[in-house]
Amino acid sequence: MTATAEVRGRSRPRSSWRRRDAATGYLFVAPAVLGSVAFVMVPLIAVVWFSLHEWNVLAATFTFEGAANYERMLADPALRQSLIASAWFSAGILVLNISLALLLAVLLNQKLPGTTFFRVAFFSPVVVSLVAWTIVWGFLLQSDGGINALLASIGIDGPNWLRGSTTAMVSIVVVQVFKNVGLNMVLFLAALQGVPEEIQEAATLDGAGAWRRFRTITVPMISPTILLVSILTVVGSLETFALIDVMTQGGPGNSTTVLVYYLYRQAFQFNEFGYASAIAVLLFLIVLVLTLLQWQTRKRWVHHEN
Amino acid sequence: MRTDQLGAPTRDGRKSAAIDPRRPVPAHGRVGRARRQRRTRWMLVGLLSLLSVPFLFPTWWMATSSLKTTSEILRVPPTLWPSDPSLAPYRAVFDLQPFAIQYWNSLYIAALSTIGTILVASLAGYAFARIQFRGNNLLFVVVLAGLLVPSEVTIVPLFRAVNSLGLIDTHWPLIVIPIFGAPSVLGTFIMRQFFISLPLELEEAGRMDGLSRWGIFWRIAFPLARPAIAAVAIFTFMKSWNMYLEPIVYLSSRENFTLPQALTQYVDAYGGPIWNVQLAATTLTVIPVLVVFLIAQRQFIQGLAQTGLKG
Numbered sequence: 001m002t003a004t005a006e007v008r009g010r011s012r013p014r015s016s017w018r019r020r021d022a023a024t025g026y027l028f029v030a031p032a033v034l035g036s037v038a039f040v041m042v043p044l045i046a047v048v049w050f051s052l053h054e055w056n057v058l059a060a061t062f063t064f065e066g067a068a069n070y071e072r073m074l075a076d077p078a079l080r081q082s083l084i085a086s087a088w089f090s091a092g093i094l095v096l097n098i099s100l101a102l103l104l105a106v107l108l109n110q111k112l113p114g115t116t117f118f119r120v121a122f123f124s125p126v127v128v129s130l131v132a133w134t135i136v137w138g139f140l141l142q143s144d145g146g147i148n149a150l151l152a153s154i155g156i157d158g159p160n161w162l163r164g165s166t167t168a169m170v171s172i173v174v175v176q177v178f179k180n181v182g183l184n185m186v187l188f189l190a191a192l193q194g195v196p197e198e199i200q201e202a203a204t205l206d207g208a209g210a211w212r213r214f215r216t217i218t219v220p221m222i223s224p225t226i227l228l229v230s231i232l233t234v235v236g237s238l239e240t241f242a243l244i245d246v247m248t249q250g251g252p253g254n255s256t257t258v259l260v261y262y263l264y265r266q267a268f269q270f271n272e273f274g275y276a277s278a279i280a281v282l283l284f285l286i287v288l289v290l291t292l293l294q295w296q297t298r299k300r301w302v303h304h305e306n
Numbered sequence: 307m308r309t310d311q312l313g314a315p316t317r318d319g320r321k322s323a324a325i326d327p328r329r330p331v332p333a334h335g336r337v338g339r340a341r342r343q344r345r346t347r348w349m350l351v352g353l354l355s356l357l358s359v360p361f362l363f364p365t366w367w368m369a370t371s372s373l374k375t376t377s378e379i380l381r382v383p384p385t386l387w388p389s390d391p392s393l394a395p396y397r398a399v400f401d402l403q404p405f406a407i408q409y410w411n412s413l414y415i416a417a418l419s420t421i422g423t424i425l426v427a428s429l430a431g432y433a434f435a436r437i438q439f440r441g442n443n444l445l446f447v448v449v450l451a452g453l454l455v456p457s458e459v460t461i462v463p464l465f466r467a468v469n470s471l472g473l474i475d476t477h478w479p480l481i482v483i484p485i486f487g488a489p490s491v492l493g494t495f496i497m498r499q500f501f502i503s504l505p506l507e508l509e510e511a512g513r514m515d516g517l518s519r520w521g522i523f524w525r526i527a528f529p530l531a532r533p534a535i536a537a538v539a540i541f542t543f544m545k546s547w548n549m550y551l552e553p554i555v556y557l558s559s560r561e562n563f564t565l566p567q568a569l570t571q572y573v574d575a576y577g578g579p580i581w582n583v584q585l586a587a588t589t590l591t592v593i594p595v596l597v598v599f600l601i602a603q604r605q606f607i608q609g610l611a612q613t614g615l616k617g
Binding site: 018020021022023024025026028029031032033034035036037038039040041042043044046047050104107108110112113114118119120121122123124125126127128129130131132133135136137138139140144145146149150152153178182183186187190235238239241242245246260263264267268273276277280281283284287288291 | 347350351353354357358360361362364365367368371380381383384425426427429430432433434437438439440442445448449451452454455456457458459460461462463464465466467483485486487488490491494518519520523544547548550551554555565566567569570579581584585588591592595596599600603606607610611
């Protein structure tokens with residue numbers, strides 16, 4: 001690192017100090033490095049190894065089967081369905097979350113009365129624990145719950161939100177978006193405050209309307225944040241588990257059984273650890289590819305980088 | 307940056323300027339514009355108020371419904387305020403489950419993982435930023451790679467390992483794995499970014515005074531890192547407090563449950579939720595975090611924004 005090179009160059013320590021310093025360095029990083037190896041790397045290798053086995057804990061079988069689990073995945077309609085559910089879920093989250101977060105951030109970036117109040121209001125679900133938030137929404141969305149009671153009071157007969165396959169998916173997407181959009185909003189607000197006001201003013205003088213200024217100035221200038229937030233949001237949505245377990249248990253049918261939930265059921269309900277490991281490998285590859293893909297394409301659509 | 311480009315009238319800019327009736331501003335026109343602006347501002351505030359309903363209403367509903375009777379909860383039209391508020395659901399929370407113990411479980415697990423993560427992450431972050439040793443960058447990449455591995459991917463092997471160590475239904479995996487695994491990876495990254503930007507002169511002065519590297523870290527760098535430590539602390543505490551998959555995988559007896567897991571257990575004999583009791587328990591778990599958040603909301607939001615930005 002340049003910083004440490006500077007230390008060495010400026011004060012020319014004796015080599016014994018430097019040697020001792022290097023030893024301290026290893027000591028300092030040891031817990032993090034060993035922890036990362038023990039709790040991330042080794043389990044990752046193990047999961048690949050397990051995925052090549054037929055492993056049913058109840059039947060106490062653990063036999064090497066090569067690619068059998070992967071062949072099973074190809075032929076498994078339920079897995080295909082969970083991939084489709086994951087795709088819908090993530091796409092819904094991405095589009096709704098990013099656009100709502102941007103809208104809120106742009107609104108709060110105006111000098112309006114009550115900005116602090118609204119900032120806290122939109123952010124507050126982030127600090128409410130996910131299970132608490134989900135339980136409340138589960139209550140509001142049940143057939144005789146709060147939302148339908150409100151709808152009934154204006155004469156609308158609401159559906160049983162969590163029991164219809166389309167409405168269940170829409171419901172969990174919306175509940176997740178309201179929960180987390182505040183965090184993305186804050187990230188966008190921070191980015192918006194970095195957009196120089198003079199540019200906006202100059203464009204206004206040139207007669208550019210609000211929408212045009214937003215499209216040609218604001219969006220390009222905060223595009224690194226949009227990229228980062230998109231990656232975090234998509235990866236986060238692929239890891240959604242609690243929301244689904246509490247609210248729909250993957251149902252109705254398998255309509256909200258996203259990949260993580262399918263993995264959990266194979267492992268901890270059906271005791272199919274080998275097959276679950278193969279699904280885990282698939283999940284890892286999807287997260288990896290999506291992250292690298294978004295990172296690779298950043299030069300094409302990201303305006304500037306620090 | 308691109309001021310000159312944008313400042314110069316573009317083709318489109320000139321066109322819209324020509325048809326923009328606001329462009330030449332006579333004195334009476336300016337008044338109309340101010341009024342129009344004021345109207346737009348109030349419309350925007352109205353829009354924000356409307357948008358904030360789905361963010362605030364659930365929490366309000368949760369708190370008020372926890373004081374209602376089972377029949378009032380389901381009344382149509384819904385009551386916004388309990389007609390006969392009663393604390394009975396709150397009593398039931400503690401009667402139906404060892405809720406106080408579960409509360410304590412969540413608190414101490416979150417506290418220990420937070421303290422552990424701060425120590426592991428700040429030591430490693432400091433060394434990666436400031437100490438020169440062979441393999442510094444390589445080891446940093448090894449640690450950072452952990453960010454690409456969702457914890458769900460490794461849950462099966464970790465569960466088998468915990469099981470073979472005989473630690474199922476104990477709190478060990480919920481404390482130790484987060485300290486050394488995923489949250490500390492992000493923490494290490496945040497701490498490293500902070501220590502890189504810390505002025506070098508401060509440490510040099512300490513070294514002149516004969517401090518060892520440990521002394522420099524512990525007496526100079528660590529105390530100065532308070533903002534970064536706060537960010538890591540908030541983020542780690544929240545992550546532990548909200549942990550759900552791991553407890554339901556590792557824990558089996560009610561006395562060992564953590565809060566998110568315990569909340570889903572308030573069900574009647576048919577598996578249907580006992581809503582008022584469940585909402586009372588939910589309210590009890592939300593209050594402490596919400597109070598801390600409201601008192602320290604600015605730092606809180608900035609802290610989380612910082613971890614989000616740098617994660």
